[in-house]
Amino acid sequence: MYRYACVAVVLILGCGIPLFQTTDVSILDKDNKTCMYNNMMVNFTVLYNVNGTNSTANFVLPETVNTTGSKCGEKSSVMILHFGNGHSWSIHFIRNNDTYKSDNITFTYNLNDPKIFPNATETGYRTVENEYKMKGIPINHYYKCMSNDKLVKDGVTQTFWNVTSQAFIKNGELSQNVTVCDADIPSTTVPPTTNGTTPGTNATTAAPTTTPPPLPNPETHTYNVSNANNSVCLMATMGMRVSYNYHGKEFQINIEPNRTTAGGKCAESNVSSLTLNDSNGVVINFTFIKSDSKNFFLQEVSVQIKVDVSETFKQTNNTLRYWEASLGSSYMCNKMQAYPITANLSLTALDLRVQPFNLENDKYATAEDCRSDNPGIIVPIAVGVALGVLVLVVVVAYFIGRRTNRNNGYEQFS
Numbered sequence: 209m210y211r212y213a214c215v216a217v218v219l220i221l222g223c224g225i226p227l228f229q230t231t232d233v234s235i236l237d238k239d240n241k242t243c244m245y246n247n248m249m250v251n252f253t254v255l256y257n258v259n260g261t262n263s264t265a266n267f268v269l270p271e272t273v274n275t276t277g278s279k280c281g282e283k284s285s286v287m288i289l290h291f292g293n294g295h296s297w298s299i300h301f302i303r304n305n306d307t308y309k310s311d312n313i314t315f316t317y318n319l320n321d322p323k324i325f326p327n328a329t330e331t332g333y334r335t336v337e338n339e340y341k342m343k344g345i346p347i348n349h350y351y352k353c354m355s356n357d358k359l360v361k362d363g364v365t366q367t368f369w370n371v372t373s374q375a376f377i378k379n380g381e382l383s384q385n386v387t388v389c390d391a392d393i394p395s396t397t398v399p400p401t402t403n404g405t406t407p408g409t410n411a412t413t414a415a416p417t418t419t420p421p422p423l424p425n426p427e428t429h430t431y432n433v434s435n436a437n438n439s440v441c442l443m444a445t446m447g448m449r450v451s452y453n454y455h456g457k458e459f460q461i462n463i464e465p466n467r468t469t470a471g472g473k474c475a476e477s478n479v480s481s482l483t484l485n486d487s488n489g490v491v492i493n494f495t496f497i498k499s500d501s502k503n504f505f506l507q508e509v510s511v512q513i514k515v516d517v518s519e520t521f522k523q524t525n526n527t528l529r530y531w532e533a534s535l536g537s538s539y540m541c542n543k544m545q546a547y548p549i550t551a552n553l554s555l556t557a558l559d560l561r562v563q564p565f566n567l568e569n570d571k572y573a574t575a576e577d578c579r580s581d582n583p584g585i586i587v588p589i590a591v592g593v594a595l596g597v598l599v600l601v602v603v604v605a606y607f608i609g610r611r612t613n614r615n616n617g618y619e620q621f622s
């Protein structure tokens with residue numbers, strides 16, 4: 209099943225010994241063609257015990273490595289780099305139809321290596337396995353990330369940069385098509401509202417410096433939650449956009465129905481919930497409650513956004529009061545409307561209609577429209593009515609005044 213792999217190609221870096229060196233590795237298949245390629249710089253910071261206190265070891269992945277054990281498969285490939293005195297680093301790639309990604313990076317270090325771990329109290333090997341959540345890269349693309357990417361676990365920090373990588377290479381040739389990581393897209397060319405991408409996820413682009421087009425309106429879709437009896441107990445129709453501020457930068461992302469799954473729980477006592485899980489890395493959880501015997505409203509919104517391979521941005525507010533309507537009816541708001549959730553996150557909904565309770569026959573009940581609770585309309589009406597009354601009063605006063613004058617006149621002149 210696995211093709212055989214072998215040779216490590218070592219890049220000779222001209223004259224002198226650079227402080228940081230590139231580790232350039234090609235794994236060959238049984239026909240001696242490159243089937244997996246990796247060029248990168250890695251440094252490691254490892255805390256280890258010296259007589260009960262933490263000592264820090266700093267070292268880099270050397271340019272000379274041994275790739276014994278690396279394998280290119282149809283669905284799964286692994287690159288293993290042995291270096292120094294018994295240390296090794298490996299990356300696992302999986303293929304899913306027309307994309308591939310790395311899901312796991314394993315680093316093993318040998319505390320018996322006195323050059324790297326002088327005076328170590330403990331001995332033997334330690335292994336750190338990092339789940340590496342990466343978005344799919346199209347087959348036929350190589351992945352490029354010049355920016356730093358960091359994995360931190362169990363006292364070990366691995367920093368990667370200047371990464372060029374491709375797995376599942378066809379015909380032994382590195383592709384010309386590139387998928388760059390978002391961190392590499394210059395921030396000056398990324399407008400405050402980015403093209404539906406989250407930081408840290410991969411943007412597929414041939415020319416990373418082009419300005420992404422403005423985000424189109426989110427696509428409307430009806431999401432259903434069913435109960436144990438298989439009848440729909442919560443329905444929500446909406447186009448949904450998430451806007452958030454992460455480390456001082458504004459991002460926007462549309463929930464795309466075709467990559468989103470809906471789940472939730474219905475009317476468990478007085479609570480119903482809906483969870484939208486967009487595989488692009490966004491999960492939104494809506495919690496509705498019955499306020500009293502008459503109304504329901506949206507009380508809690510919790511949003512989780514995967515902003516990086518190892519980081520999730522979470523925002524929750526459980527003291528909201530949005531989308532309120534009578535029990536037995538649905539709430540509706542067709543206009544595009546922003547709903548602040550926290551200081552750093554808001555949701556924008558379009559073509560909204562929700563009914564979290566008392567759904568019958570998988571259909572929405574009568575809607576209560578958000579226009580009726582919009583004071584923006586009531587105020588002009590009130591002003592208009594007041595003005596009308598005023599005009600009427602003036603007109604009536606005028607005629608009464610004229611009649612009184614005329615009566616006076618008649619009395620004076622008759």
Ligand SMILES: *[C@@H]1O[C@H](CO)[C@@H](O)[C@H](O)[C@H]1NC(C)=O
Nearest residue numbers: 257258259260326327328329
């Ligand atoms: C660690 O402790 C032992 C015994 O107390 C001592 O002999 C040794 O020198 C210490 N090593 C270091 C690096 O402090």
Ligand SMILES: *[C@@H]1O[C@H](CO)[C@@H](O)[C@H](O)[C@H]1NC(C)=O
Nearest residue numbers: 251252253266267356367369
């Ligand atoms: C590892 O590389 C990062 C990024 O270049 C750098 O900030 C850090 O100081 C380096 N650490 C060591 C131990 O060289």
Ligand SMILES: *[C@@H]1O[C@H](CO)[C@@H](O)[C@H](O)[C@H]1NC(C)=O
Nearest residue numbers: 216273274275276277290294
């Ligand atoms: C690579 O490592 C393996 C086992 O760790 C060893 O058998 C082999 O000789 C090494 N190859 C080279 C070129 O050093």
Ligand SMILES: *[C@@H]1O[C@H](CO)[C@@H](O)[C@H](O)[C@H]1NC(C)=O
Nearest residue numbers: 303304305306307344467487
């Ligand atoms: C992968 O390919 C198979 C067969 O070509 C197809 O049935 C399946 O739906 C594809 N899966 C995805 C996620 O595209």
Ligand SMILES: *[C@@H]1O[C@H](CO)[C@@H](O)[C@H](O)[C@H]1NC(C)=O
Nearest residue numbers: 258263264324325326327328
């Ligand atoms: C290791 O221990 C030796 C002798 O105990 C000492 O001279 C040396 O400074 C220690 N090295 C480190 C890095 O702690």
Ligand SMILES: *[C@@H]1O[C@H](CO)[C@@H](O)[C@H](O)[C@H]1NC(C)=O
Nearest residue numbers: 255256260261262362363364
């Ligand atoms: C040493 O490092 C480990 C791992 O980060 C940490 O859990 C521990 O508290 C540290 N110990 C000391 C004495 O700093």
Ligand SMILES: *[C@@H]1O[C@H](CO)[C@@H](O)[C@H](O)[C@H]1NC(C)=O
Nearest residue numbers: 228229230249354369370371
């Ligand atoms: C990364 O690669 C670029 C070009 O290949 C090089 O100019 C730069 O010095 C490298 N960065 C580091 C930190 O080595």
Ligand SMILES: *[C@@H]1O[C@H](CO)[C@@H](O)[C@H](O)[C@H]1NC(C)=O
Nearest residue numbers: 346347348349382383384385
């Ligand atoms: C680039 O990608 C396109 C489509 O994704 C593919 O048709 C083409 O063969 C690729 N080019 C190279 C050089 O890999």
Ligand SMILES: *[C@@H]1O[C@H](CO)[C@@H](O)[C@H](O)[C@H]1NC(C)=O
Nearest residue numbers: 430431432440443569570571
């Ligand atoms: C939800 O239910 C409505 C009405 O039954 C139906 O039209 C719609 O297709 C359903 N949506 C999903 C995603 O199942």
Ligand SMILES: *[C@@H]1O[C@H](CO)[C@@H](O)[C@H](O)[C@H]1NC(C)=O
Nearest residue numbers: 435436437438439441474475
């Ligand atoms: C589901 O079915 C059970 C038994 O048929 C019934 O008691 C229950 O009321 C039903 N629940 C709903 C929400 O329709």
Ligand SMILES: *[C@@H]1O[C@H](CO)[C@@H](O)[C@H](O)[C@H]1NC(C)=O
Nearest residue numbers: 424426427463464465466467
């Ligand atoms: C999902 O929908 C978006 C927008 O309508 C479209 O651009 C994209 O191609 C669709 N993706 C799939 C896999 O259907």
Ligand SMILES: *[C@@H]1O[C@H](CO)[C@@H](O)[C@H](O)[C@H]1NC(C)=O
Nearest residue numbers: 524525527528548549550551
């Ligand atoms: C939750 O929303 C309410 C109403 O919009 C707001 O007053 C409150 O500050 C928010 N709480 C948090 C934690 O953002």
